[in-house]
Amino acid sequence: MSEENAPGVTGIHHLSLTVTDIEASLAWYQRLLRADRVPSKFPHVEREETGYGVLLTEPRSGLVIGLHANTANRGEEFAESRTGLDHVSFRVDTREDLEAWTAWLDELGIDHTGIRDQKEPFVYSTVVFRDPDNIQLELVAIG
Numbered sequence: 001m002s003e004e005n006a007p008g009v010t011g012i013h014h015l016s017l018t019v020t021d022i023e024a025s026l027a028w029y030q031r032l033l034r035a036d037r038v039p040s041k042f043p044h045v046e047r048e049e050t051g052y053g054v055l056l057t058e059p060r061s062g063l064v065i066g067l068h069a070n071t072a073n074r075g076e077e078f079a080e081s082r083t084g085l086d087h088v089s090f091r092v093d094t095r096e097d098l099e100a101w102t103a104w105l106d107e108l109g110i111d112h113t114g115i116r117d118q119k120e121p122f123v124y125s126t127v128v129f130r131d132p133d134n135i136q137l138e139l140v141a142i143g
Helices: 022-033 095-108
Strands: 014-018 036-043 051-057 064-070 088-091 116-118 124-130 136-142
Touching: 014 051, 022 036, 022 051, 022 064, 095 124, 095 136
Parallel strands: 014 064, 088 136
Antiparallel strands: 036 051, 051 064, 116 124, 124 136
């Protein structure tokens, strides 16, 4: 297959995270994103005997977030230094949206970096914070 015929993607449908306390994480993500919980559990594919997931949908973007529990999880805190996920970044349209997000994070009592403006490798602004399992989350506005 030539490069010009290579298949593409049209966006991210969902992201799934394994968490230590699924109910606490569900409540946290629901509050943060004002997300709706899908009222059912589903088996974790190829780990049906030891794990399950629950879905949340963010109503404005349609992003689906799966939170997974697994009996093999020893409760270790997340660290970017291990193989796997480094962080999750959510795009927002403008720097003003980041200002609204910092106010919302403050209202929720969630620690964050405040808005950081960057010029390399392109112009963008970010706000970084962490979920209950220490997974780094980021909001980014380009330009």
